[in-house]
Amino acid sequence: MKISPLSPIGIFDSGIGGLLIAKEIKIQMPNEDLIYFGDTKNMPYGEKSKEFIIKNSMKIASFLYEKKCKALVIACNSIASNALDLIQKKFHKKILIFNVIDPVVKNSIFLSFNKIGIIATPATIHSNCYIKKIKKYYHHLDVVQIATPLLAPIIENGLEMKKINPIIKNYLSHLKSIDAMLLACTHYLFLKQEIENFYHRKVHLIDIQKIVVQEIKEKLSEKKLLCFHPTWNRCPIFYTSSSIPIFFEKKVQILFGKKVFLKNTYF
DSSP states (O other): OOOOTTSOEEEEESSSTTHHHHHHHHHHOTTOOEEEEEOTTTOOGGGSOHHHHHHHHHHHHHHHHHTTOSEEEEOOHHHHHHHHHHHHHHHTTTSEEEESSHHHHTOGGGGGOSEEEEEEOHHHHHHTHHHHHHHHHOTTOEEEEEEOTTHHHHHHTTOOHHHHHHHHHHHHTTOOSOSEEEEOSGGGGGGHHHHHHHTTTOSEEOOHHHHHHHHHHHHHHHTTOOOSSOSOOOOOEEEESSSOOHHHHHHHHHHHOSOOEEEEOOO
8 A cells, every 4th residue: 555645644542532632733734634533432442351452443443544544643542552562563564653652651751750640541550551661761750550440431421520520639639749640541631621720730741642743743754754735635534433422523623623524434
């Protein structure tokens, strides 16, 4: 399959979490065409087995590959921490593959901190992926992590913030005396303001989407696949694996405007 700078970037997640990664791609690389896949039928991934995550993410990666994407962006931490190796093994010689873990854990911002907290889904926490990778690069860091299983589903379902806040406070009360926090699930990026408020803005929240997308931009440029002058600029396409949820559609339109294509597909 021949790819070029005009080929789209494929992004996938269990639901709406990766939309903020897609939005950052549009901010940093406005000429790029995007195809997004949210596996809304099987969300949340954080509660699923490793086998399930691998099986489903391989199907989605294949779907985006067939759409002639030049790059795959795994915008789900549960997938990246459980299935990245197998996805890379199958596709790395065919298209570029990015994830939301490696660019972050290698970033020099960690040199500025002594103790960081990580909140993530049970699937990500059980993989122990973050602690292993962070400790590989930054021996000095004290890392504390907790699973926060309720957050992704309630964000996906559009629960009112006043109902979410007590749940956030209950989780974060277990993470005191930290100087930075890693939101190790892209869904949690939608709660950034509430988390900052809990810590009275005295804890630094690491800018995951900026770090990840900067790496994507650099690698595309290095491979001469960055799109500078498209012959057309198509609307982003957003696929879901179920009937398009109202909250998903609303978030897409808030972030990308009404000039988008929303489709569902079933494997």
